[in-house]
Amino acid sequence: xxxxSGVPSLRRRGGVAVPWLALAATAIxxxxxxxxxxxxxxxxxxxxxxxxxTRWEKxxxxxxxIARWVRMLTAAGLTGDRVVEIALVNNPDLQSVxxxxxxxxxDMVQAGLLRNPSFGADLGFRVRSGENSELRLSLVQDFLDxxxxxxxxxxxxxxxxxxxxxxxxxxxxxxxxxxxxxxxAQAAVELVAFRRTVVAASEGAFALAQRQFDAGNISELERAxxxxxxxxxxxxxxxxxxSLLEARERINRRLGLWGETxxxxxxxTLPPLPAVDPAVDQLEMFALQRRLDVAVARRQAALLAxxxxxxxxxxxxxxxxxxxxxxxxxxxxxxxxxNLVIELPLFDQRQxxxxxxxxxxxxxxxxxxxxxxxxxxxxRVASARVRVSRQAVLxxxxxxxxxxxxxxxxxxxxxxxxxxxxxxxxxxxxxxxxARRGYLESLRDYWSARADLARAVGGSLPExxxxxxx
Amino acid sequence: xSHERKxxxxxxxxxxxVLSRRALLLAGATGGALAAASPARGAAATIAASPERAPSxxxxxxxxxxxxxxxxxxxxxxxxxxxxxxxxxxxxVDHEMAPGLKALCWGYNGRVHGPLIEAVEGDRVRIYxxxxxxxxxxxxxxxILTPNGMDGVGGLTQKAIQPGETFKYEFTxxxxxxxxxxxxxxxxxxxxxxxxxxxxxxxxRPQRPVDRDFAIMLHEWRIDPGARxxxxxxxxxxxxLTMNARxxxxxxxxxxxxxxxxxxxxxxLSPMDHHPIHLHGxxxxxxxxxxxxVAESAQWPETTVLVPTGSTRxxxxxxxxxxxxxxxxxxxxxxxxxxxxxxxxxxGVQPGNLDQQMEAVVPGYMTMGQTGMADMAxxxxxxxxxxxxxxxxxxxxxxxxxxxxxxVLKVRDGIRxxxxxxxxxxxxxxxxxxxxxxxxxxxxxxAERPAPVEDQSPTG
Ligand SMILES: [Cu+2]
Numbered sequence: 002x003x004x005x006s007g008v009p010s011l012r013r014r015g016g017v018a019v020p021w022l023a024l025a026a027t028a029i030x031x032x033x034x035x036x037x038x039x040x041x042x043x044x045x046x047x048x049x050x051x052x053x054x055t056r057w058e059k060x061x062x063x064x065x066x067i068a069r070w071v072r073m074l075t076a077a078g079l080t081g082d083r084v085v086e087i088a089l090v091n092n093p094d095l096q097s098v099x100x101x102x103x104x105x106x107x108d109m110v111q112a113g114l115l116r117n118p119s120f121g122a123d124l125g126f127r128v129r130s131g132e133n134s135e136l137r138l139s140l141v142q143d144f145l146d147x148x149x150x151x152x153x154x155x156x157x158x159x160x161x162x163x164x165x166x167x168x169x170x171x172x173x174x175x176x177x178x179x180x181x182x183x184x185x186a187q188a189a190v191e192l193v194a195f196r197r198t199v200v201a202a203s204e205g206a207f208a209l210a211q212r213q214f215d216a217g218n219i220s221e222l223e224r225a226x227x228x229x230x231x232x233x234x235x236x237x238x239x240x241x242x243x244s245l246l247e248a249r250e251r252i253n254r255r256l257g258l259w260g261e262t263x264x265x266x267x268x269x270t271l272p273p274l275p276a277v278d279p280a281v282d283q284l285e286m287f288a289l290q291r292r293l294d295v296a297v298a299r300r301q302a303a304l305l306a307x308x309x310x311x312x313x314x315x316x317x318x319x320x321x322x323x324x325x326x327x328x329x330x331x332x333x334x335x336x337x338x339x340n341l342v343i344e345l346p347l348f349d350q351r352q353x354x355x356x357x358x359x360x361x362x363x364x365x366x367x368x369x370x371x372x373x374x375x376x377x378x379x380x381r382v383a384s385a386r387v388r389v390s391r392q393a394v395l396x397x398x399x400x401x402x403x404x405x406x407x408x409x410x411x412x413x414x415x416x417x418x419x420x421x422x423x424x425x426x427x428x429x430x431x432x433x434x435x436a437r438r439g440y441l442e443s444l445r446d447y448w449s450a451r452a453d454l455a456r457a458v459g460g461s462l463p464e465x466x467x468x469x470x471x
Numbered sequence: 472x473s474h475e476r477k478x479x480x481x482x483x484x485x486x487x488x489v490l491s492r493r494a495l496l497l498a499g500a501t502g503g504a505l506a507a508a509s510p511a512r513g514a515a516a517t518i519a520a521s522p523e524r525a526p527s528x529x530x531x532x533x534x535x536x537x538x539x540x541x542x543x544x545x546x547x548x549x550x551x552x553x554x555x556x557x558x559x560x561x562x563x564v565d566h567e568m569a570p571g572l573k574a575l576c577w578g579y580n581g582r583v584h585g586p587l588i589e590a591v592e593g594d595r596v597r598i599y600x601x602x603x604x605x606x607x608x609x610x611x612x613x614x615i616l617t618p619n620g621m622d623g624v625g626g627l628t629q630k631a632i633q634p635g636e637t638f639k640y641e642f643t644x645x646x647x648x649x650x651x652x653x654x655x656x657x658x659x660x661x662x663x664x665x666x667x668x669x670x671x672x673x674x675x676r677p678q679r680p681v682d683r684d685f686a687i688m689l690h691e692w693r694i695d696p697g698a699r700x701x702x703x704x705x706x707x708x709x710x711x712l713t714m715n716a717r718x719x720x721x722x723x724x725x726x727x728x729x730x731x732x733x734x735x736x737x738x739x740l741s742p743m744d745h746h747p748i749h750l751h752g753x754x755x756x757x758x759x760x761x762x763x764x765v766a767e768s769a770q771w772p773e774t775t776v777l778v779p780t781g782s783t784r785x786x787x788x789x790x791x792x793x794x795x796x797x798x799x800x801x802x803x804x805x806x807x808x809x810x811x812x813x814x815x816x817x818x819g820v821q822p823g824n825l826d827q828q829m830e831a832v833v834p835g836y837m838t839m840g841q842t843g844m845a846d847m848a849x850x851x852x853x854x855x856x857x858x859x860x861x862x863x864x865x866x867x868x869x870x871x872x873x874x875x876x877x878x879v880l881k882v883r884d885g886i887r888x889x890x891x892x893x894x895x896x897x898x899x900x901x902x903x904x905x906x907x908x909x910x911x912x913x914x915x916x917x918a919e920r921p922a923p924v925e926d927q928s929p930t931g
Contacts, residue, residue: 202832208825209815216819411697413833415811417852419840419861420696422814423829430832 034110036060039102039165046169046293047089050460051176053082056090057099067091071262078268081183084256088179091257095175098168105164112157115150118142118324139340141324145315152311156304163300170293177456179255181449186248187271188445189241195434195441196241200234202427202434207231209423227424271444274394279454279462281384285377291459292376298369305362312358316351376457383454390447397440405429405436526675528555529591535673538589538686538736539889541723541878542715546579546586546668554595554641557588559610561632561654561666562603568711569721569808572859574692575700576665576716577604583716584688584740585652585668592647592675598640600632607631608666610640611655613740614761614783615670617642625656632656647674648759649686649736649783659742663703665690665716667740669783679758681787682731683889687714689739689746689778689800689876696809696858706743708812712805712875719806719877720864725798726881726889727790733880734758735798737776738783746805746876749775750786752796753880759785775801790882795867795895800876808874810844810861817841845872867894 037059044058056062056070071091074083089095118140125135210227213219219227253263289295322342412429415421455462528550531537538545548555564578579585590596600610609631611623621642625631632638650670654661669686690713693705701711714722727733737748738761756770761783778784799806822838829836839846848863848870862874871877883892906916 198832201828205825205829205832208823208828209820212820212823212825213815213817216817216821218816218818218820411855414853414855415696418696418809418811418854418858419814419844419847420809420811420855420858422811423838424815426833426836 034103034106036103038106039161039168040099042162042165043099043102043169043172046166047172047176047460050173050291051085051089052461053086053089053176055099055172060103061099062090071256071258075256075258075262075265078266079183079252080268081180083268084179084183084252085176087256087258088175089172092175092179092255093257095172096257098171101164102168105161109154109157109161113150113154116143116146137326139324139326141322141340141342144323149311149315152307156307156311159300159304159307163297163304166293166297166300170297173293173456173460175255177452179252180452182248182251182255184271184445184448184452186245186252187267187269188441189245189248190267191270191441192438193238193241193245195438196234196238199431199434200231200238202430203231203234206424206427271441271448274391274398274444274447278387278391279384279451281388284384284458284463285380287463288376288380288458289373292457293459295369295372295376295459298365298372302362302365302369305358305365309355309358309362312351312355316355317346379457380454383450383457386450387447387454390443390450393443394440394447397436397443402433402436402440405433409433526593528553528594529673529675531589534591534675535589535677536681536684538587538671538684539725540587540669540686540715541725542717542721543584543686543688544580544582544586546588548590548596551597554597555590557596557598558601559585559598559652560601560603561608561610564665566665566716567721568692568694568713568716569718569859572694572711572718572721572809572857573699574694574711577661578665579668583665584690585666587669587671587686588652589671589673590644591673592644594672595643596641599637600640601637602632602634605634606660607633607656608654608661609638609656610652612640612642612670613651613653613781614648615642615650615652615672616645623655644672646763647672647678648761648763649738649785650761651688651738651740651783653740660703662740663692663705663742664701665692667738669736669738671736678764679734679787680732681734683725683727683790684734684736685725686736687738687878688716689714689737689741689748690716691741691744691805694809697855699857703742709742709744710807710809710812712746712800712807714876714878718808718859718875719799719873720871722878724795724879724881724891726883726886726892728886729790729793729882729884731790732787733790734785734787736783736785737778739778739780741780743780744802744805745777745779746800747775747777747802748784748798748876749801750788750796750798750880752792752794752882753788753790755786755788757784758787759783790880793882793884793895794897796880796882797873798878798880799873806862806873806875806877807844808859808861814840818843845870848872867896 040055040057040060044055047053047055056067067090071087074087077083119142121137121139121141123135123137123139125137207228207230210219210224214221214224249263253259258265322340324340324342325337326340327337409429409432412421412426416423416426451462529535546557546559548557550556559579560581561577561579562581564576564581564583565573566576566578566583567573576583588596588598598610600608602608607625609623609625609629612621617640620628621640622628623640629638650672652668652670654666667688667690669688671686691709692701692711692713693703693709694701694711711718717723725733725735735755736759739746751774754772754774755776756765756772757776758765758770773786776784776786817838817840820838820841822841825838826836844861847861854860860874862872864871864873881892881895883895886892910916911918
């Protein structure tokens, strides 16, 4: 007899196992994976800090819909806001980071599941004829699992939350990087325009020198002395044009653009200097409260503390297995009965595991400290950069640039009176273009510093920092 | 010189007086001081025979024909115990070099150059000098024979006059002729800023009576276009050249009646340059230097007189030819106003599309100077504040493409006063004009044919 009934009999007597499973089910709560879980929180965190949507609120969005939307935005021309919106939904690295939430959620669900019961079967073959062979079946569940499950679940939950924060932080970082890339590209466009002016000016000088030479008014030496300026200007322009191309490509990569969407245009220029800088009082505390990397580190530390606690509280609990055995005695009737295995924690009292967890906990606490110190320092550096770059912008805007413009105007007046020549006029023009370049670079640095400061304080700057000059 | 002339007409500020020939002859015969009587009464002169007895102070009109200073001024005096008392006040002056160009100069009594001092040989003069400058100063009486202590050389013959102080100079004029005065303290700065003036001493007995007696002080300045202060540190590139501290078109004309005998006294205290002054339409003789009269046998006819810096030259001629006659320094850069000497040479340059090319860089750009500077007189373009075009003044026929040390001698028949009579309206036949076809045909002139020339190079 093959005793296949053993299994059916177990199935029939499944009534015995059902209460365990019911108990387990109660302990683990929702044990299923949902696509929007975590993403809605990331979206909320990002929206709260940047005002932009991730469009992953309900999990991975429809690729075709996203592609359509990106095509629409790029066709309309890019602005700082659009760049951030596209980056949040279409940055390839960020998309893969978003998917980490699925992984993490799976881990969390996994942690909430009871270890599956083990099913065993022993089969004894008769050695001599006349003896019956024997089949012994057992179903064993590790009940320690049941006791630690709520705590384990809590840890897993925290881990998932930490992962959510980490993903949101990466989203914010991507948004900041995209914003800065765009500022750099906006500046690059205008820098190229100014460089073209310089090239045009040097072309004028080049042409004049040639015409003077043709008329017999200057020597070959003078002509050759005057003309290299033009060649140099052309080389500088080529370099600036390459920089612009690279700046555009950085945006393309950041926004996950390829094909025809890469031919986007700039829909706005670098904004002028705002009237006020963000309030810097209490900015460090503000940053510690809002920064997601700090929150992640804090949560990880708490989580490890909990893990240590859990390990300690269960150090004397060995493996506790409770089960049912069903077997048929060779000579007797079928018997079914409970089965208990208790591990005696004589040697392994989880000292190693606890020590390891404690070390990890301390490590995480140090890490939290380091992250916090870094955060405070980053805030100080970024706010200093905002302040210093504002001074630079003001110096250019109210000092150097007007002076260069006056030089240009006055040189033009002198040119009109033939008191100054074209070369002098062009040199004045070049001086003015250089001052414009410097102004633009300082303005770009200012906005970039503001973006860094926003990032350093956890996403957006405190109220009062955003109204601009008329 | 015409001592046979019946009368000499002198004018100053429109007031016309007549010196009788008799009075002049008397003065010439007695060779001393004239009595303090009006020429109209024809009073006899009294001779100061002994050196102890000073001659009575000379009087304008009675004793001399007053000098005319175009654009300038004269220093008034009063008589105190037989001494002519003058008061010079050194100070800063906001002076107009020409319409559109003002400069903060240093001068005397609110004028640049200082007002002309006019006196007569034998006069005792006492000249107070008040210093209202921020710097110390002195006054040197250039080419005047004074006691050494009155020579006005800071440090050498006197203490410098400190700001706020008033010094007194006093001496008797032992000579006659055209002298000057100027600061002799930090000369480079103070002369450079304009602290000079003319000092005319008439002879006690009129020597070579004239009808018109003009005095002109030459000077040169560096005033950057748009600046308001002459730069006294300049050594070479002067850009404002003046007659009586005015640059053409700011210079007043010298107005005379046809046939008048004219004297022009020219002094030069330019920091660095001598000026060859050229007169059109007349031949003149240099009759005096700051060292005194030139013997008649040593005078030769000229049309250009070089006036070295630190010197005066007096020229005389009869204005026989009516018209508007140019009188100017013949150094071509001295008949230009503020200009850029470092501008590129664009003569003959073909601008081609340069203007369009430059439009993007400098809107409204226009290439200028391919045919020279004459167009600069009236470009109608914005130029730096407080600057004047490098050349150009209105003329009867066109723009006068001159600037700087340029003025006009206006000779007219039968005029009454000496105000500017306007432009000369000469006979049409005596005015250059475009040749007409009949002329060309008659004289066989073909403007299209190669220009005729007789080559003087040796031909095998
Ligand atoms: Cu000259």
